[in-house]
Amino acid sequence: MTRMPRIKIAPSLLSGDFAMLAHECQRMISYGADYLHMDVMDGHFVPNLTLGAPIIKSLRPHTKGFLDCHLMVTNPEKWVEDFAKAGADQFGFHVEATSDPETLIEKIRNHKMRASITLKPDTPVEAVLPFCDKVDQVLVMTVEPGFGGQKFMPNMMEKVRTIRAQHPNLDIQVDGGIDTTNIEVASKAGANVFVAGSSIFNSISPEATIAELRRLAESQTN
Ligand SMILES: O=C(CO)[C@@H](O)[C@H](O)COP(=O)(O)O
Numbered sequence: 001m002t003r004m005p006r007i008k009i010a011p012s013l014l015s016g017d018f019a020m021l022a023h024e025c026q027r028m029i030s031y032g033a034d035y036l037h038m039d040v041m042d043g044h045f046v047p048n049l050t051l052g053a054p055i056i057k058s059l060r061p062h063t064k065g066f067l068d069c070h071l072m073v074t075n076p077e078k079w080v081e082d083f084a085k086a087g088a089d090q091f092g093f094h095v096e097a098t099s100d101p102e103t104l105i106e107k108i109r110n111h112k113m114r115a116s117i118t119l120k121p122d123t124p125v126e127a128v129l130p131f132c133d134k135v136d137q138v139l140v141m142t143v144e145p146g147f148g149g150q151k152f153m154p155n156m157m158e159k160v161r162t163i164r165a166q167h168p169n170l171d172i173q174v175d176g177g178i179d180t181t182n183i184e185v186a187s188k189a190g191a192n193v194f195v196a197g198s199s200i201f202n203s204i205s206p207e208a209t210i211a212e213l214r215r216l217a218e219s220q221t222n
């Protein structure tokens, strides 16, 4: 019998205080976060600029938390070595940003990181299906990448269902606009890794919100 992979909650540090990143990471782990989701934007692949490998490197000694790096960059190949050296645990790239996903996945794995392949809302699921048995995670974007605080796109759940039907054990992550009103829909569709930025950081109790997100997601699994 196959079992759905474990539910994981991944606060996006994009909604945290960048001046206190180490503290924000430690706080999220102490509140029960499974992953620390780090949004890497280059101002080219997406119209926003955030952080790169030097920040991951500075952060690494301050937390044992799982550093889940979501690279929204042109030429992701260029950064594999730097992120590996910096101590990233997972390297996520966009399928739209590379002409050779398979070689990139191999390179990420050879650098001892988990590989995650990501697709934007307008990209058909068929773009990632040939690589699903070669990666550790597929990330289905539920907003247009570039900014936190956008609205969840429920029509992306069809992609999640398609991937889950073919890959019962794969980690399927959703990212963008996830909150307590829609996480059940995403979990029911087959997602098991949930990125949440604004809904966690802007809540009165981020700890209670993480627990509630987990409870709601787990309520849809059997
Ligand atoms: O990758 C991205 C945006 O491009 C995300 O990780 C967001 O940062 C999630 O933030 P919310 O939509 O949950 O506020």
Ligand SMILES: [Fe+2]
Binding pocket: 012, 037, 038, 039, 070, 175, 195
């Ligand atoms: Fe992200």
